[in-house]
Amino acid sequence: MIHFTTAELLELPRRYRANLINCLAGFKSVNLIGTQNETGQTNLAIFNSVVHIGANPPLMGFILRPTTVARHTYQNIQSTGHYTINSVSKAMMAQAHQTSAKYEVGQSEFEHCGFSSKYLEGFSAPFVTESAVQIGLQFEEEHYIKANDTRLVIGRIQHLRLPSGHIAESGHLDLEQLDSIAMTALDTYFTPTFLARMAYAQPDQPPQQIK
Protein backbone atom coordinates (compact mmCIF):
# COMPACT_ATOMS: atom_id res chain seq x y z
CA MET A 1 0.00 0.00 0.00
CA ILE A 2 1.08 3.58 -0.68
CA HIS A 3 0.36 6.04 2.14
CA PHE A 4 -0.16 9.76 1.61
CA THR A 5 -0.56 12.19 4.49
CA THR A 6 -2.32 15.56 4.02
CA ALA A 7 1.06 17.27 3.64
CA GLU A 8 2.16 14.76 0.99
CA LEU A 9 -1.11 15.20 -0.93
CA LEU A 10 -0.62 18.97 -0.92
CA GLU A 11 2.89 18.58 -2.36
CA LEU A 12 1.70 16.60 -5.40
CA PRO A 13 1.56 18.38 -8.80
CA ARG A 14 -1.77 20.25 -9.07
CA ARG A 15 -3.31 18.27 -11.99
CA TYR A 16 -2.12 14.92 -10.63
CA ARG A 17 -3.63 15.69 -7.23
CA ALA A 18 -6.89 16.91 -8.77
CA ASN A 19 -7.27 13.69 -10.79
CA LEU A 20 -6.35 11.46 -7.86
CA ILE A 21 -8.61 13.16 -5.28
CA ASN A 22 -11.45 13.32 -7.80
CA CYS A 23 -11.29 9.52 -8.14
CA LEU A 24 -11.42 8.75 -4.42
CA ALA A 25 -15.17 8.98 -3.83
CA GLY A 26 -15.76 6.27 -6.44
CA PHE A 27 -18.04 6.32 -9.47
CA LYS A 28 -20.10 9.47 -9.94
CA SER A 29 -23.34 10.32 -11.68
CA VAL A 30 -23.30 12.29 -14.94
CA ASN A 31 -25.98 14.93 -15.50
CA LEU A 32 -26.63 18.06 -17.50
CA ILE A 33 -28.03 21.05 -15.62
CA GLY A 34 -30.13 23.38 -17.75
CA THR A 35 -30.98 26.97 -16.82
CA GLN A 36 -31.84 30.26 -18.45
CA ASN A 37 -31.46 33.84 -17.33
CA GLU A 38 -34.16 36.49 -17.14
CA THR A 39 -33.65 37.50 -20.76
CA GLY A 40 -34.05 33.91 -22.03
CA GLN A 41 -30.34 33.13 -22.58
CA THR A 42 -29.95 29.39 -21.94
CA ASN A 43 -27.06 27.57 -20.26
CA LEU A 44 -26.25 23.87 -20.11
CA ALA A 45 -23.44 22.41 -18.00
CA ILE A 46 -22.24 18.91 -17.13
CA PHE A 47 -22.14 18.03 -13.41
CA ASN A 48 -20.80 14.90 -11.73
CA SER A 49 -21.86 15.86 -8.21
CA VAL A 50 -25.64 15.43 -8.31
CA VAL A 51 -26.65 13.60 -5.15
CA HIS A 52 -29.91 12.19 -3.80
CA ILE A 53 -31.11 14.17 -0.76
CA GLY A 54 -34.51 12.64 -0.04
CA ALA A 55 -37.65 11.07 -1.49
CA ASN A 56 -40.31 12.71 0.71
CA PRO A 57 -40.28 15.54 -0.17
CA PRO A 58 -38.42 14.70 -3.40
CA LEU A 59 -35.11 16.60 -3.15
CA MET A 60 -31.85 16.54 -5.09
CA GLY A 61 -28.58 18.36 -4.48
CA PHE A 62 -25.40 19.19 -6.33
CA ILE A 63 -22.06 20.72 -5.45
CA LEU A 64 -21.31 23.96 -7.20
CA ARG A 65 -17.63 24.70 -7.71
CA PRO A 66 -16.39 28.29 -7.82
CA THR A 67 -15.83 28.20 -11.62
CA THR A 68 -16.94 30.38 -14.50
CA VAL A 69 -19.19 27.75 -16.09
CA ALA A 70 -20.80 26.86 -12.79
CA ARG A 71 -21.45 30.51 -12.01
CA HIS A 72 -23.87 30.90 -14.95
CA THR A 73 -25.82 27.94 -13.66
CA TYR A 74 -25.84 29.45 -10.17
CA GLN A 75 -26.75 32.98 -11.28
CA ASN A 76 -29.63 31.64 -13.36
CA ILE A 77 -30.91 29.51 -10.48
CA GLN A 78 -30.69 32.51 -8.17
CA SER A 79 -32.58 34.81 -10.54
CA THR A 80 -35.29 32.41 -11.78
CA GLY A 81 -35.50 29.75 -9.04
CA HIS A 82 -35.73 27.02 -11.67
CA TYR A 83 -33.31 24.48 -13.13
CA THR A 84 -33.39 21.07 -14.78
CA ILE A 85 -31.30 17.96 -14.17
CA ASN A 86 -31.09 15.74 -17.26
CA SER A 87 -29.55 12.26 -17.59
CA VAL A 88 -26.67 11.47 -19.97
CA SER A 89 -26.59 8.32 -22.11
CA LYS A 90 -23.60 6.68 -23.81
CA ALA A 91 -24.62 8.26 -27.13
CA MET A 92 -24.67 11.74 -25.55
CA MET A 93 -21.33 11.41 -23.74
CA ALA A 94 -19.04 13.41 -26.06
CA GLN A 95 -21.54 16.26 -26.51
CA ALA A 96 -22.27 16.36 -22.77
CA HIS A 97 -18.53 16.55 -21.99
CA GLN A 98 -18.24 19.41 -24.50
CA THR A 99 -20.58 21.57 -22.37
CA SER A 100 -17.63 21.95 -19.94
CA ALA A 101 -15.84 24.17 -22.52
CA LYS A 102 -15.78 27.85 -21.58
CA TYR A 103 -18.10 29.39 -24.14
CA GLU A 104 -18.41 33.17 -24.26
CA VAL A 105 -21.25 34.99 -22.58
CA GLY A 106 -24.22 35.06 -24.95
CA GLN A 107 -23.40 31.64 -26.43
CA SER A 108 -25.52 28.67 -25.40
CA GLU A 109 -24.17 25.17 -24.89
CA PHE A 110 -27.50 23.88 -26.21
CA GLU A 111 -26.65 25.23 -29.64
CA HIS A 112 -22.88 24.67 -29.57
CA CYS A 113 -23.01 21.11 -28.25
CA GLY A 114 -26.01 19.99 -30.29
CA PHE A 115 -28.80 19.63 -27.72
CA SER A 116 -32.46 20.66 -28.09
CA SER A 117 -34.35 22.47 -25.35
CA LYS A 118 -37.92 21.84 -24.30
CA TYR A 119 -40.08 23.98 -21.99
CA LEU A 120 -43.04 23.22 -19.78
CA GLU A 121 -45.67 25.87 -19.12
CA GLY A 122 -45.02 27.86 -15.94
CA PHE A 123 -41.47 26.53 -15.62
CA SER A 124 -38.68 28.76 -16.94
CA ALA A 125 -35.69 26.36 -17.18
CA PRO A 126 -35.05 24.35 -20.36
CA PHE A 127 -35.16 20.54 -20.36
CA VAL A 128 -32.80 18.54 -22.60
CA THR A 129 -34.95 16.75 -25.18
CA GLU A 130 -32.28 14.08 -25.79
CA SER A 131 -32.18 13.01 -22.10
CA ALA A 132 -34.22 9.99 -20.99
CA VAL A 133 -34.65 11.36 -17.45
CA GLN A 134 -35.69 15.03 -17.30
CA ILE A 135 -36.20 16.62 -13.89
CA GLY A 136 -37.46 20.14 -13.25
CA LEU A 137 -36.51 21.59 -9.86
CA GLN A 138 -37.42 24.60 -7.77
CA PHE A 139 -34.51 25.99 -5.72
CA GLU A 140 -35.01 25.07 -2.06
CA GLU A 141 -31.90 25.97 -0.05
CA GLU A 142 -28.16 26.37 -0.38
CA HIS A 143 -25.21 25.85 1.93
CA TYR A 144 -21.94 27.69 1.58
CA ILE A 145 -18.97 25.38 2.24
CA LYS A 146 -16.41 27.53 4.00
CA ALA A 147 -13.56 25.03 3.62
CA ASN A 148 -13.20 25.62 -0.13
CA ASP A 149 -15.70 28.25 -1.30
CA THR A 150 -18.10 25.74 -2.88
CA ARG A 151 -21.86 25.37 -2.36
CA LEU A 152 -24.39 22.61 -1.92
CA VAL A 153 -27.47 23.63 -3.89
CA ILE A 154 -30.71 21.80 -3.10
CA GLY A 155 -33.87 21.76 -5.17
CA ARG A 156 -37.32 20.26 -4.87
CA ILE A 157 -38.56 18.18 -7.81
CA GLN A 158 -41.51 19.88 -9.51
CA HIS A 159 -41.59 17.89 -12.74
CA LEU A 160 -40.29 14.44 -13.62
CA ARG A 161 -40.37 13.23 -17.21
CA LEU A 162 -39.35 9.67 -18.06
CA PRO A 163 -39.79 7.31 -21.02
CA SER A 164 -42.58 4.83 -20.27
CA GLY A 165 -41.70 1.17 -19.79
CA HIS A 166 -38.49 1.70 -17.81
CA ILE A 167 -39.87 1.75 -14.26
CA ALA A 168 -40.06 -1.67 -12.53
CA GLU A 169 -43.03 -2.60 -10.32
CA SER A 170 -40.78 -1.82 -7.35
CA GLY A 171 -40.22 1.73 -8.60
CA HIS A 172 -36.63 1.07 -9.73
CA LEU A 173 -35.64 2.88 -12.87
CA ASP A 174 -33.59 0.75 -15.26
CA LEU A 175 -30.62 3.06 -15.85
CA GLU A 176 -28.67 0.34 -17.66
CA GLN A 177 -31.45 -0.14 -20.22
CA LEU A 178 -31.50 3.66 -20.65
CA ASP A 179 -27.75 3.53 -21.47
CA SER A 180 -26.93 5.87 -18.58
CA ILE A 181 -23.26 6.34 -17.85
CA ALA A 182 -21.08 6.96 -14.81
CA MET A 183 -17.73 8.73 -14.49
CA THR A 184 -14.61 9.18 -12.40
CA ALA A 185 -12.33 12.23 -12.14
CA LEU A 186 -13.40 15.00 -14.55
CA ASP A 187 -13.02 13.20 -17.87
CA THR A 188 -13.36 9.42 -17.64
CA TYR A 189 -16.65 7.74 -18.51
CA PHE A 190 -17.95 4.25 -17.77
CA THR A 191 -20.90 2.04 -18.74
CA PRO A 192 -22.28 0.18 -15.70
CA THR A 193 -23.61 -3.38 -15.97
CA PHE A 194 -26.11 -4.90 -13.53
CA LEU A 195 -24.46 -7.03 -10.84
CA ALA A 196 -27.13 -7.78 -8.21
CA ARG A 197 -30.14 -6.48 -6.37
CA MET A 198 -29.90 -7.26 -2.65
CA ALA A 199 -32.71 -7.88 -0.18
CA TYR A 200 -33.29 -5.47 2.73
CA ALA A 201 -30.56 -6.46 5.22
CA GLN A 202 -31.62 -8.06 8.52
CA PRO A 203 -29.21 -8.49 11.45
CA ASP A 204 -30.14 -12.16 12.00
CA GLN A 205 -29.97 -13.24 8.36
CA PRO A 206 -27.08 -13.55 5.89
CA PRO A 207 -27.07 -11.17 2.90
CA GLN A 208 -29.51 -12.35 0.24
CA GLN A 209 -29.65 -11.57 -3.46
CA ILE A 210 -33.13 -10.81 -4.89
CA LYS A 211 -31.98 -11.10 -8.48
Added chain:
Amino acid sequence: MIHFTTAELLELPRRYRANLINCLAGFKSVNLIGTQNETGQTNLAIFNSVVHIGANPPLMGFILRPTTVARHTYQNIQSTGHYTINSVSKAMMAQAHQTSAKYEVGQSEFEHCGFSSKYLEGFSAPFVTESAVQIGLQFEEEHYIKANDTRLVIGRIQHLRLPSGHIAESGHLDLEQLDSIAMTALDTYFTPTFLARMAYAQPDQPPQQIK
Protein backbone atom coordinates in the same frame (compact mmCIF):
# COMPACT_ATOMS: atom_id res chain seq x y z
CA MET B 1 -42.84 10.09 -21.85
CA ILE B 2 -44.55 9.82 -18.48
CA HIS B 3 -44.88 13.08 -16.56
CA PHE B 4 -45.10 13.31 -12.76
CA THR B 5 -45.76 16.59 -10.95
CA THR B 6 -44.72 17.06 -7.30
CA ALA B 7 -48.27 16.25 -6.19
CA GLU B 8 -48.29 13.04 -8.26
CA LEU B 9 -44.91 11.97 -6.84
CA LEU B 10 -46.20 12.50 -3.30
CA GLU B 11 -49.24 10.29 -4.02
CA LEU B 12 -47.11 7.29 -5.07
CA PRO B 13 -46.75 4.34 -2.64
CA ARG B 14 -43.90 5.11 -0.20
CA ARG B 15 -41.48 2.32 -1.23
CA TYR B 16 -42.15 2.81 -4.93
CA ARG B 17 -41.47 6.54 -4.62
CA ALA B 18 -38.32 5.96 -2.56
CA ASN B 19 -36.91 3.56 -5.17
CA LEU B 20 -37.83 5.82 -8.08
CA ILE B 21 -36.49 9.07 -6.57
CA ASN B 22 -33.34 7.27 -5.38
CA CYS B 23 -32.62 6.29 -9.01
CA LEU B 24 -32.99 9.78 -10.49
CA ALA B 25 -29.54 11.18 -9.73
CA GLY B 26 -27.93 8.35 -11.69
CA PHE B 27 -25.22 5.95 -10.60
CA LYS B 28 -23.82 6.45 -7.10
CA SER B 29 -20.59 5.61 -5.35
CA VAL B 30 -20.47 2.78 -2.80
CA ASN B 31 -18.38 3.28 0.32
CA LEU B 32 -18.07 2.00 3.87
CA ILE B 33 -17.71 4.62 6.61
CA GLY B 34 -15.81 3.41 9.66
CA THR B 35 -15.93 5.08 13.07
CA GLN B 36 -15.54 4.25 16.74
CA ASN B 37 -16.88 5.84 19.87
CA GLU B 38 -14.87 7.05 22.86
CA THR B 39 -14.92 3.61 24.51
CA GLY B 40 -13.56 1.90 21.37
CA GLN B 41 -16.84 0.41 20.08
CA THR B 42 -16.53 0.34 16.27
CA ASN B 43 -19.20 1.03 13.67
CA LEU B 44 -19.22 0.40 9.93
CA ALA B 45 -21.97 1.57 7.59
CA ILE B 46 -22.53 1.56 3.84
CA PHE B 47 -23.09 4.97 2.21
CA ASN B 48 -24.02 5.77 -1.38
CA SER B 49 -23.83 9.54 -1.00
CA VAL B 50 -20.10 10.21 -0.72
CA VAL B 51 -19.28 13.15 -2.96
CA HIS B 52 -16.10 14.93 -4.01
CA ILE B 53 -15.91 18.43 -2.51
CA GLY B 54 -12.46 19.60 -3.54
CA ALA B 55 -8.84 18.62 -4.19
CA ASN B 56 -7.04 21.58 -2.59
CA PRO B 57 -7.51 21.20 0.32
CA PRO B 58 -8.55 17.55 -0.17
CA LEU B 59 -12.17 17.40 1.01
CA MET B 60 -14.94 14.84 0.77
CA GLY B 61 -18.58 15.00 1.83
CA PHE B 62 -21.48 12.67 2.44
CA ILE B 63 -25.19 13.06 3.14
CA LEU B 64 -26.28 11.74 6.48
CA ARG B 65 -29.90 10.59 6.64
CA PRO B 66 -31.84 10.83 9.92
CA THR B 67 -31.67 7.03 10.49
CA THR B 68 -30.53 4.86 13.40
CA VAL B 69 -27.54 3.38 11.58
CA ALA B 70 -26.40 6.74 10.34
CA ARG B 71 -26.67 8.24 13.81
CA HIS B 72 -23.95 6.00 15.22
CA THR B 73 -21.68 7.16 12.45
CA TYR B 74 -22.60 10.77 13.18
CA GLN B 75 -22.29 10.50 16.97
CA ASN B 76 -18.86 8.89 16.61
CA ILE B 77 -17.69 11.59 14.21
CA GLN B 78 -18.95 14.27 16.58
CA SER B 79 -17.22 12.77 19.59
CA THR B 80 -13.87 11.77 18.03
CA GLY B 81 -13.58 14.01 14.95
CA HIS B 82 -12.30 11.07 12.90
CA TYR B 83 -13.83 8.72 10.33
CA THR B 84 -12.71 6.59 7.41
CA ILE B 85 -14.16 6.19 3.91
CA ASN B 86 -13.33 2.82 2.38
CA SER B 87 -14.00 1.59 -1.17
CA VAL B 88 -16.17 -1.45 -1.96
CA SER B 89 -15.19 -4.06 -4.56
CA LYS B 90 -17.39 -6.61 -6.31
CA ALA B 91 -16.18 -9.33 -3.93
CA MET B 92 -17.15 -7.22 -0.89
CA MET B 93 -20.62 -6.25 -2.19
CA ALA B 94 -22.84 -8.63 -0.19
CA GLN B 95 -20.96 -8.05 3.09
CA ALA B 96 -20.95 -4.29 2.55
CA HIS B 97 -24.72 -4.31 1.90
CA GLN B 98 -25.17 -6.31 5.12
CA THR B 99 -23.77 -3.40 7.17
CA SER B 100 -27.11 -1.65 6.52
CA ALA B 101 -28.85 -4.14 8.86
CA LYS B 102 -29.87 -2.64 12.18
CA TYR B 103 -27.51 -4.34 14.62
CA GLU B 104 -28.03 -3.74 18.31
CA VAL B 105 -25.98 -1.21 20.23
CA GLY B 106 -22.72 -2.84 21.31
CA GLN B 107 -22.51 -5.02 18.20
CA SER B 108 -20.01 -4.07 15.50
CA GLU B 109 -20.65 -4.46 11.79
CA PHE B 110 -16.94 -5.23 11.41
CA GLU B 111 -17.43 -8.49 13.27
CA HIS B 112 -20.95 -9.33 12.05
CA CYS B 113 -20.29 -8.61 8.38
CA GLY B 114 -16.80 -10.11 8.24
CA PHE B 115 -14.50 -7.10 7.87
CA SER B 116 -11.15 -6.49 9.58
CA SER B 117 -10.21 -3.16 11.10
CA LYS B 118 -6.85 -1.47 10.92
CA TYR B 119 -5.63 1.56 12.87
CA LEU B 120 -3.02 4.22 12.21
CA GLU B 121 -1.18 5.86 15.07
CA GLY B 122 -2.78 9.09 16.23
CA PHE B 123 -5.98 8.42 14.27
CA SER B 124 -8.90 6.91 16.18
CA ALA B 125 -11.20 5.64 13.40
CA PRO B 126 -10.81 2.11 12.01
CA PHE B 127 -9.90 1.50 8.35
CA VAL B 128 -11.33 -1.49 6.48
CA THR B 129 -8.42 -3.81 5.67
CA GLU B 130 -10.32 -5.41 2.76
CA SER B 131 -10.83 -2.07 0.95
CA ALA B 132 -8.43 -1.06 -1.81
CA VAL B 133 -8.93 2.67 -1.15
CA GLN B 134 -8.75 3.65 2.53
CA ILE B 135 -9.23 7.31 3.43
CA GLY B 136 -8.87 8.79 6.90
CA LEU B 137 -10.72 12.08 7.45
CA GLN B 138 -10.85 14.78 10.07
CA PHE B 139 -14.30 16.34 10.48
CA GLU B 140 -14.29 19.82 8.92
CA GLU B 141 -17.82 21.24 8.82
CA GLU B 142 -21.44 20.18 8.61
CA HIS B 143 -24.56 21.68 7.12
CA TYR B 144 -28.05 20.95 8.37
CA ILE B 145 -30.51 20.56 5.49
CA LYS B 146 -33.75 22.08 6.74
CA ALA B 147 -35.89 20.68 3.91
CA ASN B 148 -35.69 17.08 5.19
CA ASP B 149 -33.64 16.92 8.39
CA THR B 150 -30.51 15.50 6.73
CA ARG B 151 -26.93 16.76 6.94
CA LEU B 152 -23.97 17.29 4.65
CA VAL B 153 -20.88 16.20 6.58
CA ILE B 154 -17.52 17.36 5.23
CA GLY B 155 -14.11 16.04 6.16
CA ARG B 156 -10.52 16.83 5.29
CA ILE B 157 -8.36 13.93 4.11
CA GLN B 158 -5.60 13.21 6.62
CA HIS B 159 -4.51 9.79 5.39
CA LEU B 160 -4.85 8.09 2.02
CA ARG B 161 -3.89 4.46 1.60
CA LEU B 162 -3.94 2.81 -1.83
CA PRO B 163 -2.50 -0.32 -3.40
CA SER B 164 0.58 0.60 -5.44
CA GLY B 165 0.46 0.25 -9.21
CA HIS B 166 -3.09 1.54 -9.71
CA ILE B 167 -2.42 5.27 -10.15
CA ALA B 168 -1.80 6.40 -13.75
CA GLU B 169 0.85 9.03 -14.60
CA SER B 170 -2.01 11.53 -14.84
CA GLY B 171 -3.07 10.79 -11.27
CA HIS B 172 -6.18 8.83 -12.31
CA LEU B 173 -6.95 5.88 -10.09
CA ASP B 174 -8.05 2.78 -12.01
CA LEU B 175 -11.30 1.96 -10.19
CA GLU B 176 -12.26 -0.64 -12.79
CA GLN B 177 -9.03 -2.60 -12.22
CA LEU B 178 -9.72 -2.37 -8.47
CA ASP B 179 -13.15 -4.00 -9.11
CA SER B 180 -14.95 -0.99 -7.58
CA ILE B 181 -18.71 -1.02 -7.92
CA ALA B 182 -21.47 1.55 -8.35
CA MET B 183 -25.13 1.45 -7.31
CA THR B 184 -28.60 2.86 -7.86
CA ALA B 185 -31.50 3.13 -5.40
CA LEU B 186 -30.63 1.49 -2.05
CA ASP B 187 -30.03 -2.08 -3.15
CA THR B 188 -28.92 -2.41 -6.77
CA TYR B 189 -25.23 -2.83 -7.62
CA PHE B 190 -23.36 -2.41 -10.90
CA THR B 191 -19.88 -3.07 -12.30
CA PRO B 192 -18.71 -0.17 -14.48
CA THR B 193 -16.63 -0.74 -17.62
CA PHE B 194 -14.33 1.90 -19.13
CA LEU B 195 -15.93 3.78 -22.02
CA ALA B 196 -13.66 6.74 -22.80
CA ARG B 197 -11.39 9.41 -21.41
CA MET B 198 -12.12 12.78 -22.97
CA ALA B 199 -9.73 15.68 -23.58
CA TYR B 200 -10.21 19.00 -21.75
CA ALA B 201 -13.05 20.64 -23.71
CA GLN B 202 -12.28 23.78 -25.75
CA PRO B 203 -15.01 26.02 -27.19
CA ASP B 204 -13.43 26.13 -30.67
CA GLN B 205 -12.72 22.40 -30.98
CA PRO B 206 -15.00 19.36 -31.27
CA PRO B 207 -14.98 16.86 -28.37
CA GLN B 208 -11.92 14.65 -28.52
CA GLN B 209 -11.28 11.24 -26.99
CA ILE B 210 -7.84 10.75 -25.36
CA LYS B 211 -8.24 7.00 -25.09
